[in-house]
Amino acid sequence: MKASRFFIGTLKEAPADAEIVSHKLMVRAGMIRRVAGGIYNYLPIGLRSIRKVESIVREEMNRAGAIELLMPAVQPAELWQESGRWEKYGPELLRFKDRKQNDFVMGPTHEEVVTDIARNQIKSYRQLPVNFYQVQTKFRDEIRPRFGVMRGREFIMKDAYSFDKNMDGLRESYRKMYDAYVRIFTRLGLEFRAVAADNGSIGGSGSHEFHVIAETGEDAIAYCPTSDFAANVEAADALPLIAQRAAPTGPMTKTSTPGKAKCESVAEFLDIPLQRTIKSIVLATENEGAEPTLWLLMLRGDHEMNEIKVNKIPGLGEFRFATEAEIVEWFGTPPGYLGPIGTKKPVKVIADTTVANMSDFVVGSNEVDFHTTGVNWGRDLPEPVVADIRNVQKGDPSPDGKGVLDICRGIEVGHVFQLGKKYSEAMNATFLDENGKPQNMEMGCYGIGITRILGAAIEQNFDDRGIIWPESIAPFEIVLCPMGYDRSDAVREHADRLYAELVAAGVDVILDDRGERPGVMFADWELIGVPHRLVIGDRGLKEGKVEYQGRRDTEATLLPAESAAATVTEKIRAALAG
Structure with missing residues (x-):
C-alpha cells in the first residue's frame, strides 16, 4: 500500500466528547468518526485493524471445530417472546415495527435465532455436537453511550453457540472454546486474564470473562498472585474474615453519637476500629396486594454490598432499595442510625459471613444521634440468616486457599457461558437420543467484542505520541x-x-x-x-x-x-x- 493512494485522516486534537485515551487516539489516528451517539464510521485505518482481529478469531474458531454462518441483525419479536426475554431484557433492546405493524428488534445477541436454527435443522443425536459462530453487527441501546468503541450502541461481535446432547458434551465444548479464547487473546498480543464471572441476563450456569488488563478498565478483577485464581469482583466468593466468634466482653449499651450518621464518623467518635461497626442497608421486595417486605442487610463498616450476590438470595430476586418513608415507618428513624434492635415493624435480617462471626459490635439504635455498642449475636440478637453479600477486597483470603487477593482493573472483551437448557426448553429445541426419545439440547454461548478489542488494546498500549499496536492487529x-x-x-x-x-x-x-x-x-x-x-x-x-x-x-x-x-x-x- 502506498500512502498517496490510501486515506490518512489524522487530527492534531481530539474531540471534546472523547473522555478516555482509546477514544481520543482512535479519532486522532483517523480510525473512527462519530455518526451519532455510540455509532461510528470505521475509516480505512480502523477497518484494517478490525479485519486482522476478525482473521485471528476466525482461524482459532475454525481450529476449534466451530462452523461459521451468518444470522440477521433484525430479528422477529416472536422468537424473543418465546424465550421470555421480550419482557425481561430491558430498554437496551431496540424494538420497532415494520410497515405491516409486526414487531422486530435489532439483535443485541442471537441466542433466540440460533436456537430456532437448531430446532429446525437438528433432529438426531448423530448431528451433535455442533458449534455455530458468526461475526455480525449488534445493537444495544445503551442509556449513556460513552468511551468511543468501549461502550457504543452499534458494534461488531463474534458470537458462537454450541449444542450438545448432555452436560458432559457441553463441558467439553466449553473447554474447547475457553482454550480457543486463550489462543486468540495470546495471538492478539494482549495482557489478559480469564476470570470467573456472573452470567447476567443471558442466564445459565458457569461462565468466564476474558479481560484485557488496563488501569482504565470498568471492571474490578480479584486475583491471587500466588495461584491461578481470578474472578470478577462481582462473582468472587468473600470468605469470612473472622474464623470463630468470640465471647461477649461487656454489656450492650445505648450510646450517644450526636450527628454521626456514617460508620466512619461513629468509629472516629467512639475511638474504635471501623471494623467493629456495622453498616445497615435496607431493601424492599413487593408483595401483591399487601405492604412490601423490608430486609435489613448487615455488613462490616468497611465493606460494600454486592448487588449480584444479594439478588441470588431466596426472596431477594427482585429487590429494590427501600424509600426513606418506608425506612421511617419500619425503623422509626431516617437512615444513618438504623439497626436490627427495636424496629417498629418486623424486618428480615441478613448478616454477611464476616458479620455473623463478629462480637461486641456497634449498630444503629433506631433513634437519631444514638448507636448501640457491645452488641452480640445470641445474647442480644437472634442468630441471623447468613450469606455472602459483599465485594471482596485487596488482602482478603483467596477462595482457593492459596494466598491473598489483589485487585486490578480490566476491560471485558470476551465471555463464555454454559447456558444449559435455558433456551432449548423455552423454545422446544429437541433431538432424538439413542433410544429415540426427545431430549432438550445443552447449549453454550461464546462472545468476543471485535471492535471493543481495538479500544482495549489501545488502553493497554499507548504513550504520549500515540498508539502502540501489537504486530498482529496493527493496521x-x-x-x-x-x-x-x-x-x-x-x-x-x-x-x-x-x-x-x-x-x-x-x-x-x-x-x-x-x-x-x-x-x-x-x-x-x-x-x-x-x-x-x-x-x-x-x-x-x-x-x-x-x-x-x-x-x-x-x-x-x-x-x-x-x-x-x-x-x-x-x-x-x-x-x-x-
Whole structure:
C-alpha cells in the first residue's frame, strides 16, 4: 500500500466528547468518526485493524471445530417472546415495527435465532455436537453511550453457540472454546486474564470473562498472585474474615453519637476500629396486594454490598432499595442510625459471613444521634440468616486457599457461558437420543467484542505520541519513510525496492510517498501506531545504511540498506510468533 493512494485522516486534537485515551487516539489516528451517539464510521485505518482481529478469531474458531454462518441483525419479536426475554431484557433492546405493524428488534445477541436454527435443522443425536459462530453487527441501546468503541450502541461481535446432547458434551465444548479464547487473546498480543464471572441476563450456569488488563478498565478483577485464581469482583466468593466468634466482653449499651450518621464518623467518635461497626442497608421486595417486605442487610463498616450476590438470595430476586418513608415507618428513624434492635415493624435480617462471626459490635439504635455498642449475636440478637453479600477486597483470603487477593482493573472483551437448557426448553429445541426419545439440547454461548478489542488494546498500549499496536492487529506492520521521495532519485529507487521486497515477503507495509516533511511523517505514523519504521535518506544511503526504529524503541539503529528488508521481516515474524 502506498500512502498517496490510501486515506490518512489524522487530527492534531481530539474531540471534546472523547473522555478516555482509546477514544481520543482512535479519532486522532483517523480510525473512527462519530455518526451519532455510540455509532461510528470505521475509516480505512480502523477497518484494517478490525479485519486482522476478525482473521485471528476466525482461524482459532475454525481450529476449534466451530462452523461459521451468518444470522440477521433484525430479528422477529416472536422468537424473543418465546424465550421470555421480550419482557425481561430491558430498554437496551431496540424494538420497532415494520410497515405491516409486526414487531422486530435489532439483535443485541442471537441466542433466540440460533436456537430456532437448531430446532429446525437438528433432529438426531448423530448431528451433535455442533458449534455455530458468526461475526455480525449488534445493537444495544445503551442509556449513556460513552468511551468511543468501549461502550457504543452499534458494534461488531463474534458470537458462537454450541449444542450438545448432555452436560458432559457441553463441558467439553466449553473447554474447547475457553482454550480457543486463550489462543486468540495470546495471538492478539494482549495482557489478559480469564476470570470467573456472573452470567447476567443471558442466564445459565458457569461462565468466564476474558479481560484485557488496563488501569482504565470498568471492571474490578480479584486475583491471587500466588495461584491461578481470578474472578470478577462481582462473582468472587468473600470468605469470612473472622474464623470463630468470640465471647461477649461487656454489656450492650445505648450510646450517644450526636450527628454521626456514617460508620466512619461513629468509629472516629467512639475511638474504635471501623471494623467493629456495622453498616445497615435496607431493601424492599413487593408483595401483591399487601405492604412490601423490608430486609435489613448487615455488613462490616468497611465493606460494600454486592448487588449480584444479594439478588441470588431466596426472596431477594427482585429487590429494590427501600424509600426513606418506608425506612421511617419500619425503623422509626431516617437512615444513618438504623439497626436490627427495636424496629417498629418486623424486618428480615441478613448478616454477611464476616458479620455473623463478629462480637461486641456497634449498630444503629433506631433513634437519631444514638448507636448501640457491645452488641452480640445470641445474647442480644437472634442468630441471623447468613450469606455472602459483599465485594471482596485487596488482602482478603483467596477462595482457593492459596494466598491473598489483589485487585486490578480490566476491560471485558470476551465471555463464555454454559447456558444449559435455558433456551432449548423455552423454545422446544429437541433431538432424538439413542433410544429415540426427545431430549432438550445443552447449549453454550461464546462472545468476543471485535471492535471493543481495538479500544482495549489501545488502553493497554499507548504513550504520549500515540498508539502502540501489537504486530498482529496493527493496521500496517511497517512504514517506509523516505526523506525527499519526490526530490531524490536514489531515495525513491531504494524505497521502492524495499517496498517490493517486503511485499514479496508477505509483510503488510505502507510506503509514505506523500512527500511530507519528516516531522509530519513521523508524527502521523507514531500516532497511528505502526510497530516498525524504516527511514531512507540520501545521507544514509551514501553509507549503505537505512534507519530502523521500533515503535517502543527510544533510539533508532542503522541497518545495512541491502539487508534491511530481510532483517525487519525476521523481526516481524518473530513478534507474530510470540
